[in-house]
Amino acid sequence: MCIPEPKTIWWDEGLWLIDQTQLPLKLVPLKIESIRQLVAAIKSLSVRGAPALGAAGAYSIALAAERSHATNAFDMIAELEMAADMIRNSRPTAINLSWGVDRALQAARGGESTEEIREAALRSAEGIAEEDIRVNRAIGKNGAKLLEDGDTILTHCNAGRLACVGWGTALGVVRSAVEAGKKIEVYACETRPLHQGSRLTAWELAEDKIPVTLICESMSGSLMRRGKIDKVIVGADRITRDVVFNKIGTYNHAVLAKHHKIPFYVAAPLSTFDRIYGEEDITIEERDPEEICTLAGVRLAPLGINVYNPAFDATPLELVSALITEKGVFRPPLMPPV
Numbered sequence: 411m412c413i414p415e416p417k418t419i420w421w422d423e424g425l426w427l428i429d430q431t432q433l434p435l436k437l438v439p440l441k442i443e444s445i446r447q448l449v450a451a452i453k454s455l456s457v458r459g460a461p462a463l464g465a466a467g468a469y470s471i472a473l474a475a476e477r478s479h480a481t482n483a484f485d486m487i488a489e490l491e492m493a494a495d496m497i498r499n500s501r502p503t504a505i506n507l508s509w510g511v512d513r514a515l516q517a518a519r520g521g522e523s524t525e526e527i528r529e530a531a532l533r534s535a536e537g538i539a540e541e542d543i544r545v546n547r548a549i550g551k552n553g554a555k556l557l558e559d560g561d562t563i564l565t566h567c568n569a570g571r572l573a574c575v576g577w578g579t580a581l582g583v584v585r586s587a588v589e590a591g592k593k594i595e596v597y598a599c600e601t602r603p604l605h606q607g608s609r610l611t612a613w614e615l616a617e618d619k620i621p622v623t624l625i626c627e628s629m630s631g632s633l634m635r636r637g638k639i640d641k642v643i644v645g646a647d648r649i650t651r652d653v654v655f656n657k658i659g660t661y662n663h664a665v666l667a668k669h670h671k672i673p674f675y676v677a678a679p680l681s682t683f684d685r686i687y688g689e690e691d692i693t694i695e696e697r698d699p700e701e702i703c704t705l706a707g708v709r710l711a712p713l714g715i716n717v718y719n720p721a722f723d724a725t726p727l728e729l730v731s732a733l734i735t736e737k738g739v740f741r742p743p744l745m746p747p748v
């Protein structure tokens with residue numbers, strides 16, 4: 411079974427991305443004309459997911475260079491550095507955003523003229539985008555070996571091609587297993603409050619004709635207890651020396667998987683690893699309370715109620731059966747090479 415490979419973010423006489431807030435009803439390509447518009451797109455999750463944010467970060471430098479009116483290299487680099495700060499600060503937890511910004515900015519600094527800077531920034535961003543798909547294909551190939559024909563997988567949030575430039579990480583493992591001829595079924599957690607699972611994962615898998623069942627994340631324990639889940643596979647936003655940061659609710663599944671002796675896999679590129687730091691060093695993004703209190707404009711909670719709305723949680727590595735990367739599969743405390 412050959413699965414198509416559309417892109418989530420790309421450059422075509424300017425920066426384009428799929429506006430994920432319009433899915434699953436509409437597939438809307440969005441042209442990004444300014445850094446401010448890109449910051450808004452990142453904050454509103456029009457573009458989201460660690461690897462996609464890495465590419466967005468890199469393309470932001472190419473966009474800033476393309477839009478710059480600087481007449482010399484020094485002034486242009488100063489503009490790019492201001493743009494870099496705006497993009498880095500748009501979402502703090504996923505390391506890939508700052509990683510992509512820094513790689514493209516470093517390339518741009520090698521330019522001696524404004525034109526060389528523009529070319530270097532775009533070449534770097536295009537390289538990161540192409541590298542992402544290659545890396546995700548390698549993650550998929552390494553992870554598919556862990557899946558057996560007939561497996562039922564639980565996944566959380568969206569770690570598919572919409573979270574990347576293409577192919578996906580957690581869903582990339584599923585796609586690679588299906589391409590290898592294995593029959594795989596997926597339970598997709600809707601993933602409140604922004605529903606990346608129902609809006610994006612269920613949509614992706616249905617598009618690829620991979621059997622998917624939508625559930626509320628509160629249902630995962632019951633399915634595990636009834637023997638309905640063979641493996642759990644999720645993505646990651648940052649992997650430190652002691653924990654995996656991923657969408658809020660991931661930790662719950664990891665604890666339940668441990669209790670039920672179900673393999674719990676994390677699929678992520680090496681660019682998501684950040685081993686200098688530990689859990690206590692990383693900021694977990696707190697999002698707008700209205701995301702929990704309203705749904706499609708309907709009020710779900712009393713006005714003025716206290717709300718806790720972290721975008722991510724931390725799963726200790728001892729709960730992770732294996733880290734699936736482009737360099738292979740590593741079982742903590744064993745970690746991939748730096």
Ligand SMILES: CSC[C@H]1O[C@H](OP(=O)(O)O)[C@H](O)[C@@H]1O
Pocket residue numbers: 455458459460461566567568569570573574579580606644645646647656657658721
């Ligand atoms: C392959 S990274 C996907 C990762 O990013 C998601 O977060 P968000 O939708 O807020 O960008 C979620 O944590 C996914 O696991």
